[in-house]
Amino acid sequence: MTAQIQSWKTTAKAKLESINESIPHSWRLPSIPGNEEQRDVTGGYIQRLNLSKEEIEITEAHAPTIVHNTATGHWTAEAVTKAFCHRASLAHQLTSCLHEIFFDAAIEDAKVLDAYYSKNQRPIGPLHGLPVSLKDQFHVKGVETSMGYVGWLGTFQGKKGTGKERVFESELVKELRDLGAVLYCKTSVPHSLMTGETINNIIGYTWNPKNRNLSCGGSSGGEGALIGLRGSPVGFGTDIGGSIRIPAAFNGLYGLRPSCGRLPYEGMSNSMDGQNSVLSVVGPLAPSVSTLQLLVKSLLSREPWLHDPFVHDMPWRNDRAEVSLIQELSFAVLRHDGAVSLHPPVKRALQTVVERLEEQGHKVIEWRPPSHEQGLDLLSAAWTYDNGADIRSALELSGEPMVPQVEPAYGAANNPDSPKDATFIAANNVAIREYQKEYMEYWNSTAELTGTGKPVDIVVLPVAPFAAARPNKYPYYGYSSIVNLLDYTACTLPVTTVDKNVDVTDDSFQTVSDLDREVMATYDPEIYDGAHVGVQLMGRRLQEEKVLAVTEYVAGVLRA
Secondary structure, eight states, X not given: OHHHHHHHHHHHHHHHHHHHHTSOGGGOOSOOOOTTTOSOOSTHHHHTTTOOHHHHHHHHSOHHHHHHHHHTTSSOHHHHHHHHHHHHHHHHHHHOOEEEEOHHHHHHHHHHHHHHXXXXXXXXXXXXXXXXXXXXXXXXXXXXXXXXXXXXXXXXXXXXXOSOTTTOOOHHHHHHHHTTOEEEEEXXXXXXXXXXXXXXXXXXXXXXXXXXTSBOOSSSHHHHHHHHTTSOXXXXXXXXXXXXXXXXXXXXXXXXXXOTTSSOOTTOOOSSTTOOSSOOEEEEEESSHHHHHHHHHHHHTTOGGGTOTTSOSOOOOHHHHOOTTGGGOOEEEXXXXXXXXXXXXXXXXXXXXXXXXXXXXXXXEEOOOSOHHHHHHHHHHHXXXXXXXXXXXXXXXXXXXXXXXXXXXXOGGGXXXXXXXXXXXXXXXHHHHHHHHHHHHHHHHGGGTSSSSSOOSXXXXXXXXXXXXXXXXXXXXXXXHHHHHHTOOEEEEEEEEXXXXXXXXXXXXXXXXXXXXXXXXXXXXXXXXTXXXXXXXXXXXXXHHHHHHHHHHHHHHHHX
């Protein structure tokens, strides 16, 4: 056992060293400030770390501006790529957000794009020269995919000799390349992907760059931290219980959780692959809604349904992307799901959105849906059909330990039974369908309350009960994961930041359960001060265009 421990530790250390050695010497920081010494490393702080004026201009630009400048020859793809590679290297040193660095290959790809532009005087596609970061579930040629497992290093998803190692590419990766995007790094994840914090035995803990007392979120946490530091203009994550929306909200970003079958997941690594009751989906995270719209629209132009059997034949629908009758929109707000109360900053963020919408003449009703607790029980059952066997087997490849954040749901001690049989799974699927139907009819019934003669358009609800999680203090995922069970479309909306002088501890708080008490006990205004606070806007299934358009509208209302 001692030899096995030494072996995985040696392998993990070597991998971490190789990641760090991939950063050019001129971009390495001479020292890294401690979390207490420098809590917030975003904005002006990272800009002062030897970034040139041109690099700051490029990396602060949103994706539509970047592709406009590369498509008109104002910026070269090479200059844009180098700028984001530099800033990404700084982001990693400050937060531990990268698993794979392939800057050299990216710069060569950018040079090819520049040569194409020079010869043809036009871009190769709508994403010409746009750097795109990827969660470490995507397979990219010449690059490893570890998904945070030490035992996956040097393999293809834990298997050796498949012929796919460092050769195979995921479908979405191919489509991004065809659209002109430049791929340059893969971001950190928690092994298993099944926690809202990002931690593994290779890179350690990925911190929230806005407040390094806190988690960056998970499981697409590396994406959240990297984009939060503008080390990427846009990235792709995945979401089975909130894994796009959690890091997006924690890092002040917009993150789209599309419905199943809208964007291609084909050829990606995953946990519990084959569990189809509640599917993981792929979606973008970015600092602006316009960036999300650009990426989704561009990908759909590639007709991904021709290469992924799970994707619907559903092109981008312009008629649904324009919310022309803004004043006829109606909203609902979920302030409490019956299980866990919200920290003061999250309550304030929700109320801020409600008040701004009401000032614009919109009616906002209280959302009182079917029991979320019932739905979450069904979701939990789906997540543990195999009683954690898939996750534990991946860890056993190296002998590495399971991180504490994953242990409660997937540790062997907590899963003594055999995997669920087909009868159990079928019954759970029926119960999920019946719950989805009940929720659908509740939504329909709101037509009697909105004053528009139509059901509620969008529901405003928390992503989590807190602005961000403190390390190893994320016991409840109900606000994010209910969306996955329903397969609704949702997008995060940055609202404010924690203010310790405003968001004081609520002395009148009345607990509804031990779990509720546990979550509220994690709130400390001093620790949370300055953290991003976001909410999510939830629409119905396959309403990506509408949800993005409404999110852009509400964001504008908040800015005004």
